[in-house]
Amino acid sequence: MLKVGDKAPLFEAKDQNGNTIRLEDLLKEGKKIVLYFYPKDDTPGCTKQACNLRDHYQELLDAGYLVVGVSVDDEASHQKFIEKYQLPFPLLADTDHQLVEAYGVWKEKNMYGRxxxxxxxxxxxxxxxxxxxxxxxxxxxxxHAEEILKGSK
Structure with a gap:
């Protein structure tokens, strides 16, 4: 399980446009990376989270953050999600589960006994x-944006 102070696992994944995004390239920009993992595109909670980050995106940029979302949805799903809600940040397609597993966020869940x-x-x-x-x-x-910004003060 990853903890504060650990080296972040390096990754390489495709964004919604099929561009390869690498953590090492993002780090070269000299900003803090907000790597947020979410369950599924265009579901109620995930939409609220993405729209909150969208609505506070300029504040996050001004505070020195780059925002990158990750889910196991594919590029086409991410593209629709971004277009529908005008999201200004990239979403990575982790269809092979490499990122969710490397970051320890692929978990067994239980909903209504299932x-x-x-x-x-x-x-x-x-x-x-x-x-x-x-x-x-x-x-x-x-x-969510407020939680991130609160921690930067």
């Missing part, structure tokens, strides 16, 4: 040196 595997809503704030600075488990979907 067990299944899915992504635990979790955010990692990674500093420019590639070190995990904060982990926000089960972020509040409608206050």
């Amino acid at each position: 067990k299944y595997w899915g992504t635990a809503r979790t955010t990692f704030v990674i500093n420019p040196d590639g070190i995990i600075e904060r982990i926000i488990k089960r972020p509040k979907t409608q206050e």
Whole structure:
């Protein structure tokens, strides 16, 4: 299980447009990376979370953050989600589960007595040196940007 102070696992994944995104390239920008994992595109909680980040995106940029979302949905699903809600940040398609497993957020869940595997809503704030600075488990979907910004003060 990853913890604050650990080196963030390096990754390479495709975004909604098929572009390859690498953590090491993001780190070169000298900003903190908000790597947020969410269960599924265009579902109520995930939409509220993405729209909250969208609505506070400029504040996050001004505070020195880059925002990148990750789910196990494919590129086409991400593209529709971004277009529908005008999301200004990339979403990574982790269809092979490499990121969710490397970051330890692929968990067994239980809903109405039915067990299944899915992504635990979790955010990692990674500093420019590639070190995990904060982990926000089960972020509040409608206050997520505020949770991130609060930690930067």
